[in-house]
Amino acid sequence: MPDTALPYANLTPSLILDAVEACGFQASGALLALNSYENRVYQVGLDDGSFLVTKIYRPGRWSDAAILEEHAFARELAELEIPVVAPLPLAAGGTLLHYADYRLALYPRRGGRPPELEDPEHLRWLGRMLGRIHACGSQRLFRHRARLNIELLGTGPYHYLIEHGFIPPELEHNYRQAAEQLLGEIESIWREVADWVEPIRLHGDCHPGNILWTEQGPHFVDLDDCMIGPAVQDLWMLLSGDRSDMTRQLGLLLEGYSQFYDFNALELRLIEALRGLRLIHYSGWLARRWHDPAFPMHFPWFNTPRYWEEQLNTLREQLERLEQPPLEP
Template sequence: MPGAIQCRRRRCQAGRARMVRSPVMPGEPRASFFALTPDRVLEAVEVGGLRCTGRCLPLRAFENRVYEVELEDERRLVVKFYRPGRWSRETILDEHRFLADLAAAEIPAVAPLDLGTGTTLGEIEGIYYAAFPKVRGRTLDELDAENRRRIGRTIGRMHAVGAARGAPHRLRLDATTYIREPVEVLLKGSFIPESLAPRYRDVALRIADAVAAPLAAARTQRIHGDLHYGNLLWTSDGPILVDFDDCLVGPPVQDLWLLARGRSEEARRAREDLVEGYELFREFDRSTLALSEPLRACRIVHMSGWIARRWDDPSFPQAFPNFKDHRYWMQEYEELVAISEALA
């Protein structure tokens, strides 16, 4: 045990020594973001008085840069550096405020920690960052009816808190932001094969025209926005909601359909299970279930637009090697056609 402590202390001192020698990197925040090093990460964590052991592990992430950091008190943090230019300080603080509200209501969600500076949001070289406690849990690809109802209850509680106040700086889920603008990006960047591009554009815009009015009429509020299975960690106490980076203002159904997507009878029953649990804590407008497929179209187009916007990040071509392949776009086009025909 003494040897282990001494080893940890040596590692800690070495880490700090490296940080003292580390020069401040000049230039644009975007350049600094791509050139983040463990030394800079540890230095950011220690700004408010937290003390690191020197252990810093990069975690798999696309949009942001994320690291696991060990503190001297043996706590583990997940430190997220937000991609420059995506969110403003006010937009990120809306996310943190939502998470603080959930924590105050004892909703199982992972909220950011005070960095020791009286705030949950730090900044280094123009890059915003936050630290979250590391939570251990596992993801599940499939759920039985009881666990779907259990998640429905959690979402209902989350939405009851989310409706209590606004998020004026977060994105609104609408047809322009989630379909029209991404289509423009895709066409301008010539990502879609030339022979398919006009048809892809036409079917996507037909869906945008069809969904614009129902989306505008639906009741909206703060929601998670990206609640797929990967953003639910299961522990012995039940599900924990993670990664609110894409939280937005939209209809509550957005946080349900991702856990039960598609037009099959199985998907319909799964949505019913979710709503059954949800309604134990909060009223749900069942008429908005009709938005499930249009919202799936929004996600399909928006995700492709997101990849296109990030194509100059070297990690994206590696992660999505088929993005410029004709089969990728044909499959996406056929999905959109099926959704469009179901709306007719």
């Protein structure tokens, strides 16, 4: 297996092209790295002039069973004519190839631009699509994918940061205090609503960068973080601005969403809790990947004193957000 400290050290252009041909496609030799850090993603030119995209999974992150559940969910959505980019079938059968100690999948190339989240019709349209995704996702649960919880997104990353010495000594006491207070408040909120929330299969990482817009409307990409959790996890990352902005955006999203799936209003209590978890998780994700040379190269501002000072202030601000009543669209 590849060295876990340098997970992509042996991933050469010729290996990528050979792997694509092992999948049953004739590569022209054209290869373009796309913007991805957790996995490695490339646009590959084919002899017939067309293109496809190959995703090479980070070694050791997911089991084969978890990856295949991701693929099956994407294909299930695509069969319902929900605009999700699903993996292509391979020449040897299935959708996942093992090649030279790596695992990869191939996808059709789909372009587009980010959604315009100030456009009411874009928000309604996104709401309709997410309602359809969740109507499908509610039919059964994953067996091998992660379940969204505080340990996964909050306490686990927090302890990693502390135990591996990422917080500067002069800030560690205050950071610990703010993070632990935030996590405690999130746990209280979670307990309030846990018995009333029905977990479903989710996209899991539904931020605007994973939605591409064309004249035909939106399509969703990158289900690499699909998981089991509350429906609001796929909605809150589309909200931005001040409280009045988010209230308006949420109302438009739910206007479309409710045409296809019933939204549990109690989940609105989780929006700021989920935002708080993501703040801690993001720092923990960067820390866990810091041994990968791509991360210091592309995130040079991480792990600087200024970064941690800003994070401390952000955690304190998030505590204040948690004290506010939930949004009411």
